[in-house]
Amino acid sequence: MEHTANRLSENSINEIRRLKSIYPHRKSAILMVLHVIYDQYRYIDRQAMAQAAELMGLPLIDLEQAASFYTLFPNKPMGKYHIQVCRTLSCQLRGAQNLVALLQERLGIEIGQVTSDGLFSLVEVECLGSCGTAPMMQINDEYYENLTPSRVGEILNELRNKGKNG
Amino acid sequence: MAEFEKFLFKYIDFPKQDRIDTYMAHGGYEAFRTAVMSMTPEEVTDVVIKSGLRGRGGAGFPAGRKWSFLPKGTNKPVYLCVNADESEPGTFKDRELMEREPHMVIEGSLIAAYAIKSSIAFVYIRGEFAYGARQLRKAIEEARAKGFIGRNILGKGINIEIIVHRGGGAYICGEETALLTSLEGGMGYPRVKPPFPAVAGLYDCPTIINNVETLANLPHIINRGAQWFASIGTPKSTGSKIFSLSGHVNRPGNFELPMGIPLRELLYEHGGGIRDDHNLKAVIPGGSSVPVLTADKIDVHMDFESLAEAGTMLGSAGVIVMDETTCIVKAALNLTQFYQHESCGQCTPCRQGTYWMLAILHRIEHGQGTREDLDTLLDICDNIEGNTICPLGDAAVPPVRSTIRQFREEYEYHIVNKKCLPGTAAPRFG
Numbered sequence: 330m331e332h333t334a335n336r337l338s339e340n341s342i343n344e345i346r347r348l349k350s351i352y353p354h355r356k357s358a359i360l361m362v363l364h365v366i367y368d369q370y371r372y373i374d375r376q377a378m379a380q381a382a383e384l385m386g387l388p389l390i391d392l393e394q395a396a397s398f399y400t401l402f403p404n405k406p407m408g409k410y411h412i413q414v415c416r417t418l419s420c421q422l423r424g425a426q427n428l429v430a431l432l433q434e435r436l437g438i439e440i441g442q443v444t445s446d447g448l449f450s451l452v453e454v455e456c457l458g459s460c461g462t463a464p465m466m467q468i469n470d471e472y473y474e475n476l477t478p479s480r481v482g483e484i485l486n487e488l489r490n491k492g493k494n495g
Numbered sequence: 496m497a498e499f500e501k502f503l504f505k506y507i508d509f510p511k512q513d514r515i516d517t518y519m520a521h522g523g524y525e526a527f528r529t530a531v532m533s534m535t536p537e538e539v540t541d542v543v544i545k546s547g548l549r550g551r552g553g554a555g556f557p558a559g560r561k562w563s564f565l566p567k568g569t570n571k572p573v574y575l576c577v578n579a580d581e582s583e584p585g586t587f588k589d590r591e592l593m594e595r596e597p598h599m600v601i602e603g604s605l606i607a608a609y610a611i612k613s614s615i616a617f618v619y620i621r622g623e624f625a626y627g628a629r630q631l632r633k634a635i636e637e638a639r640a641k642g643f644i645g646r647n648i649l650g651k652g653i654n655i656e657i658i659v660h661r662g663g664g665a666y667i668c669g670e671e672t673a674l675l676t677s678l679e680g681g682m683g684y685p686r687v688k689p690p691f692p693a694v695a696g697l698y699d700c701p702t703i704i705n706n707v708e709t710l711a712n713l714p715h716i717i718n719r720g721a722q723w724f725a726s727i728g729t730p731k732s733t734g735s736k737i738f739s740l741s742g743h744v745n746r747p748g749n750f751e752l753p754m755g756i757p758l759r760e761l762l763y764e765h766g767g768g769i770r771d772d773h774n775l776k777a778v779i780p781g782g783s784s785v786p787v788l789t790a791d792k793i794d795v796h797m798d799f800e801s802l803a804e805a806g807t808m809l810g811s812a813g814v815i816v817m818d819e820t821t822c823i824v825k826a827a828l829n830l831t832q833f834y835q836h837e838s839c840g841q842c843t844p845c846r847q848g849t850y851w852m853l854a855i856l857h858r859i860e861h862g863q864g865t866r867e868d869l870d871t872l873l874d875i876c877d878n879i880e881g882n883t884i885c886p887l888g889d890a891a892v893p894p895v896r897s898t899i900r901q902f903r904e905e906y907e908y909h910i911v912n913k914k915c916l917p918g919t920a921a922p923r924f925g
Contacts, residue, residue: 356680357680359680360660395682417833421825424922455833456783462747477925
């Protein structure tokens with residue numbers, strides 16, 4: 330892979346520089362910097378993280394430590410549409426397990442896998458604070474709530490069409 | 496008592512209530528103006544103490560008294576941290592406030608910052624709430640344009656900045672000291688108290704951490720007075736409370752009601768009763784960390800004292816309802832998996848205890864349990880409780896201990912018959 334392919338974008342660099350200056354101590358910006366990297370790549374790219382550490386003037390280990398502790402930052406590419414299904418009690422009570430089974434069947438993948446076309450990945454996560462609208466899933470930044478089997482089918486079709494065309 | 500009128504949720508369904516013009520048309524930022532123009536920080540604190548407002552994050556500590564623990568005459572900066580890391584299973588009230596009433600949260604934060612003389616407030620919002628974070632940022636920019644945030648606010652020489660900080664998906668960071676280590680850029684490990692954050696918090700400086708709903712109450716307390724607030728609810732649990740209702744009810748959702756309303760009324764009037772006309776089996780009344788109540792115990796009032804008397808807790812007021820189709824072992828297993836996953840791993844009793852409880856519950860649920868397992872589980876509970884730095888270990892105990900105590904026969908049925916009680920195996924989907 331070309332080294333330059335993993336460079337942070339101009340926008341990301343500007344945002345990291347801004348974040349560096351707004352906290353009383355720049356180390357506080359680490360989580361927000363990881364969000365910037367994640368937003369650009371949809372995972373935490375190692376070279377980008379090293380570049381960000383340099384911009385921040387922080388040891389790379391500080392960023393690596395945070396990236397490994399917090400669950401929102403996968404270290405390898407996930408699907409273009411990363412599906413996170415809440416598995417915790419309120420969702421379980423309203424059928425989250427069946428929801429996961431349905432997604433596995435429709436996508437032809439197991440939990441933790443990415444579809445061969447790279448469009449979808451599927452994981453189970455803990456409570457997303459959407460218990461009153463269970464069962465639910467998060468796809469990238471969006472919450473999809475009050476799910477039913479037919480609604481899940483519609484969502485997957487919409488994203489499949491959108492993903493192939495763009 | 497007079498008819499209760501919602502105030503946190505009064506305008507929540509109003510179109511464009513998230514925009515500052517609408518919020519101000521409904522009296523928004525009047526309280527902050529009043530506080531800055533005509534009250535000293537000490538007077539604001541005094542009103543909040545007199546109102547009896549207790550923290551809405553779960554612990555229920557009096558908010559004004561928490562502020563009063565700040566050291567007097569410190570020359571260090573004082574920080575306000577807004578705990579918006581809502582992650583307690585069954586709780587989704589702060590999310591609704593931030594997404595739909597973001598200015599109420601911001602105005603409350605400004606009032607608190609003024610009262611504790613803080614010039615920087617951090618809103619630590621859980622990373623998954625991307626929309627909530629955008630709503631708060633938009634609200635902050637609107638408030639800045641009106642002169643409520645920034646330098647020399649309302650010409651009174653006060654400076655307050657609010658920074659929205661997104662978390663990374665760790666339940667532990669809702670614990671106030673873990674929130675601070677996380678905000679400092681480290682892994683979210685809780686710290687030993689004392690020292691309490693009011694004395695040595697963020698960057699070792701005096702710090703106040705308040706929950707979103709707690710802060711949203713402040714504009715109303717300033718506008719309408721301590722006595723008005725204290726007249727709502729019960730003498731020791733004053734004001735309203737947002738109850739998050741989830742699970743097997745017909746109308747799940749958030750309900751703002753006076754403290755102390757009967758649980759039965761919450762379930763059957765506001766929640767529309769149990770789904771599919773099933774019978775109620777159990778209720779977890781205060782978020783996943785509190786002891787379960789059986790169906791015959793729902794004639795209890797939803798306030799801090801009444802629920803403590805009933806052997807459980809109000810906690811975050813996340814009410815999880817389980818009907819007769821629920822396998823109680825599976826429910827305990829589900830929550831134990833949550834705590835095992837979210838344990839930060841710092842303290843051995845929590846790290847190892849949640850791991851072993853999960854393994855044992857898993858084998859009971861899957862027909863491989865033994866009679867000794869129940870005593871082993873209770874023994875592990877005893878060894879976790881009180882032996883960890885932060886309350887996560889203590890929080891992992893009630894789902895296991897209370898379900899064994901209240902539903903021991905169902906556990907034994909699993910062990911003897913190697914399966915779930917008839918009719919409790921699979922929840923309905925859709």
